[in-house]
Amino acid sequence: MIIQLIKIFVKQFLTFIKKEFYHVFRDKKTLLMLFGLPIVQIVLFGFALTNEIKESKIVVCDYAKDAASRQIITQLDASRNFEIEKTILTHQQIENSFKEGKAKLIIVFPANFNDDLLHLKKAQVQVIADASDPNTANTLTNYVTNIINGYQKELSQNDPVPYQIITETRMLYNPELKGATNFVPGVMALVLMLISVLMTSVSIVREKELGTMEILLVSPVSPFMVIISKAVPYFALSLVNLTVILLLSVFLLDMPFNGSVLLLFAESSLLIITALSLGLLISNSTASQQTAMLISLMAMLIPTMMLTGFMFPIENMPWPLQMISNIVPSKWYYIIVKSIMIKGLGFSAVWKETLILLGMTIFLLALSFKKFKIRLQ
């Protein structure tokens, strides 16, 4: 008797899941987006996003045109951080070239640079930065100062330096300082989470809007199963996406993979389930697809992007924002991915983050069941 009940129950559930799969697979355009989007985005952003400052346009105004200034300019030219243009600009012209966005930084060598350096033992170089972008200005000024300091060191190399402390720096995990190592886990978290939320957030509200919800509600399947069966196809699709994303990031973007693949899949599934529960909650609490989509995109896109921690370091943020970042699931997933993929750590290193994601999932699911109305108005 009980076995038979369970059989009926399983059969009903499977039928519902089948129905949902039909819904998803019938809509070819959405399906194409669902698969195409993560691939394009991971490749595009994996290659294009970097915090490095490269090939910045800088102008060198060399009033000295002597041996010393030329040597420094050659060294600047050799760096791939700059794209150098040599002209003489007046004060007004400098301002104009900043305003037109033609230069990010201007270096001025005064006349008699080499003479001052050799005879007065002291010469000046002026660096003017377009600080409307403070980060670039700061970094470029640092680069230029370093190159000039290096030149100065060459000059004084003949004298033996006493009591010298030499520093030997080792870059762990990412010796080439590639941007992708930081950005790919972040983009993974972003894409996996947003797609799962977006797709499920319309699922239930759509049936409400089109009027088919009534049919589901009068069926013998429990409301619990109605909700779960909505999420199952998207869970399956997200796992496929995850596999593709991982393959691309390892084979195309050269990401290291030092930890356990199985563990990463398990953790990713957890994030997907968290995101799906969030989507279901949005879907259960809104009345129209439009509102649901705007919440899952407008309200979530920028906060998720900025509070995951891959764009801006979270420890720099004011504390209220640090608190808010704790409720962003992708932040925890980002930490997990970095630990497993790059640092090659095991479960013992990420159990806290896992527990937090698990807690979020249970909370979101419980809330969305509570919000699910079995009566129409």
Next chain:
Amino acid sequence: MRTLKFLLQKEFKQIFRNKSLLPMIFAMPIIQLLIMPLAADYEVKNINISIVDHDHSSYSQKMVSKIISSGYFKLADHGSSFSDAFKQIESDRSDLILEIPAQFEANLVRENQQKLFIAVNAINGTKANLGGAYLSNIIKDYNDNIRLEWNQPARNNVSPVVEVTSSNWFNPFMNYRFFMVPGILVILVTMVCAYMCSLNIVKEKEIGTIEQINVTPVKKHLFILAKLIPFWVIGMIVFTIGLFFVGRLFYDIVPAGSILLLYGFLSLYLVALLGFGLLLSTFSETQQQAMSVAFFFIMIFILMSGLFTSVDSMPAWAKVIAKCNPVTYFIEVMRMVVLKGSGFSEIKNQFLIMAGFAFIFNTAAILNYKKTN
């Protein structure tokens, strides 16, 4: 003209009737603009450092206190085992390890040379690079102090010095928010208009009310115009609130250039953007489709616009994509006009390109919109 008036009346009524939509359109961009720029801070500070001191000499202690008092570093852990310090790195409690070898002080004095080992967590390459550089600079400074202590000032002063004086124009206090707020405002206006606009026609398709319009004698371009104008107005309002209310009052940002110029560019930009939204909606049958396509493009628009990472640093093929992105130009213009006070002659290229976008998107949308199935 009369037809347009009635159509507009219908559109505005539909937008303002939906009470759950209104806060999404007006309140959310403003709230995000108030909060999110505070999160954008690239400055490398608060680097957590683990110190492994095998020496415990007065030199090593002086050096450590100099590093901590520099303000860039926070002491996470001070021990005498490298593997303990490495565990701190693994668990993200520390970003950097400085290892001081045994007999550091003695060897420095006796052999004139001594090595220090630095290990940096380089997952975030930029942060690692800067952190390592700061630490090396502080150690160099400390090194100079030691030399002075052993008094050989005469020799050191002989070597020539190149003094680098740097000045920062347009934003002398290096306030990162001045840079981020205009950019984020652009993105918020873009999101509101693009999403709303691309969903609008599709919604009528999905619910079936588009049939009722298609059987009326309303002309194609009038119908599309009536769909565009409300969102154009909304875009203008959101931008105005963002610029004057949030930017001016909250972040103290006073545009250095002409406000008229900003609005001129904004109105052109909105035409281009709304044309894009319409084009998306003519391609889709359901809101879900329109939304996933819009999401795809908005993600690319945001991340490839130079908002967070500079376009100059991208590989050549990615620069081409950034150049085909209308958002790139608006962010550029915003930052140029607001921060540097650029005039029309400096941004006329961007005006021309944006006019091109507006023309292409809208023509394509009108051509692609069919009144019959």
